[in-house]
Amino acid sequence: MIKISNVKNTIIQGETVETLRQFPDKSIDCIFADPPYFMQTEGTLLRTEGTAFQGVDDDWDKFSSYNEYDQFCFEWLKECQRVLKDKGSIWVIGSFQNVYRLGYIMQELGFWILNDVIWEKSNPAPNFRGTRLTNAHETMLWCTKNKKASYTFNYQTMKFLNGNKQERSVWNIPLCTGNERLKDKNGKKLHATQKPEKLLEKVILSSTKPGDLILDPFMGTGTTAAVATQLARNFVGIEREEKYVKAATERVKAVPYVTNDPIMLASLDVKKPRVPIERLIEAGMLKERESLFDKFGGNGVVLKTTGCLDDGDSVLSIHKMSAKKLGKTNHNGWDYWFVKRGDDLVSINEFRENYREQFENE
Amino acid sequence: MIKISNVKNTIIQGETVETLRQFPDKSIDCIFADPPYFMQTEGTLLRTEGTAFQGVDDDWDKFSSYNEYDQFCFEWLKECQRVLKDKGSIWVIGSFQNVYRLGYIMQELGFWILNDVIWEKSNPAPNFRGTRLTNAHETMLWCTKNKKASYTFNYQTMKFLNGNKQERSVWNIPLCTGNERLKDKNGKKLHATQKPEKLLEKVILSSTKPGDLILDPFMGTGTTAAVATQLARNFVGIEREEKYVKAATERVKAVPYVTNDPIMLASLDVKKPRVPIERLIEAGMLKERESLFDKFGGNGVVLKTTGCLDDGDSVLSIHKMSAKKLGKTNHNGWDYWFVKRGDDLVSINEFRENYREQFENE
């Protein structure tokens, strides 16, 4: 059995399933898996000008049938589910050749799909023969271990980085090319399917916190490890081929800096501690039996020791009472109620903020 | 058994599978299917013809909970495969809740995926709770009956309509709203998932010829029927609920006009008849033993009666000879060779075009 502390921020050379079986249960915060796609291509594809297109022709992508591929995926996905923490989540990337196998199997295993995310390629390889639509995207499945599981989603961070609009399920990102693409001694691409760092950046920023441990069971050239490191997360990788293990290890060592940008550290999504209104009474910020008003000074109600409000007709929580005054079923009372301090109306939310600042280290 | 001529351009009220079973084999050119999602858990275990997961341990079935939906989809997809012509193709649309079931089952049935096409919604409903990425797309699977099947793809039409660039697998199209959306007496939307006509337009334009028969086994409000009619294709629909049958029938009747735009009628993709170069000699357009040249007047070769070219070294077809001159294995000789007419060099392709015009009715 592997001790996590011994493998944190390393790449283990080995077979995915075999190696995963040595991991303890519920030890991983997030998984990014880029398995073989089982492309089923035959022969050579010529470009229009006559040169050969260099697609995926590696042994690791060869399977004898869907059945064999399904079983392989069933096995590694089952291990991923076991090693994932209850509040963890998993990303799996594929293309139309394999993603319907992956999605089906994951649903059978009880994984719960949060989103399927489309990586729309801004510069895809064209369809040289004009036989189909240019295949310009890949699909990622983002899932929890099961239907009921909670999970990390840095909503505010993603919204901020998307020009203050909700991030959507279609991401337009270029292919991994140029300097980012690792090359061998002959200047040829080291790996057939290296993913762009931009893609991993969005994956990690959206679904992990700084310090989380991210597993990549098909590490390849180590994009997950490099981006995790840069974003102040931890990683552990599994990779079968020695040359990729070496290249990825070098790559991670060379990550130029670890970010200290608070946005990248998910500061926007740090949950503030809950402060019951009774705490504000105990702290002397609000007084028992004092009156609360709406922002115009109307709708006066009396604050009870329990933190509930009495309008002479009923006794309700600050939220239910503001909802009642507004004729709604739900409302956030912290934004509705004010107290009188001298001649001014002061929002009770201001007292809550003050309380948090004063007692933040408790 | 239903006679196709009796149901052409009508909507049949009935259950999908039951009705499809009355259709003759190989009678449909194209299918567009927008099936319901109804995911019922805890159904009876019914396997898909034994092909799935033989040899996988018992954990498999323990996790199964989508069986009833799978079984339903297996049945209607199998009937679709039966009624589809050998050269037909099928489109199936779904979202992450069901599309992995659909894709998996289609692959199990032997359907061959040509593309998965993403309908990216330009105006999706936001995620109100901020709990996930905004689900801003749906997925369509475009498939032939089997791996070897040929199919209709109007490549040039799609390219033309896309600003003369290859059409890609991600389509950005707004939701169906406004006047296009059918309403009931109370002004509420008549159907929960009415698809935009623009989507069906691209589906039909890319994969059918005018006059083709398009089946929609879950017709709903009849978007497929309306767009098929407008684009001079035929349709047959199946729909369970009477109110939708009525609304869709009215809708088709009201289609304002049938297009006569040659682009929409796929004129760009009409295959031109093959003209062997010997025909041009017989027609007196080219002369035996005259010389052919490249576009600069160089590389002179002699035209033989057989239509082959002699460069003094070897005798080859116009294609092989142009390839030889270019140092390639393949080339289109029609674009390479010219003859002298007066002081001008004239492309032999021009003579081919003239020949086609002159003898087009043969």
Added chain:
DNA sequence: CATTGATATGAATCCTACG
């Protein structure tokens, strides 16, 4: 050094009618 043009290349289920 700046600009222009040629070349290289990316997870690809990449042809079809005729004899």
Added chain:
DNA sequence: ACGTAGGATTCATATCAAT
């Protein structure tokens, strides 16, 4: 059914050489 010949087919971007 199968082999073969005809002939149709590419977009965005990075790099590097040439001007």
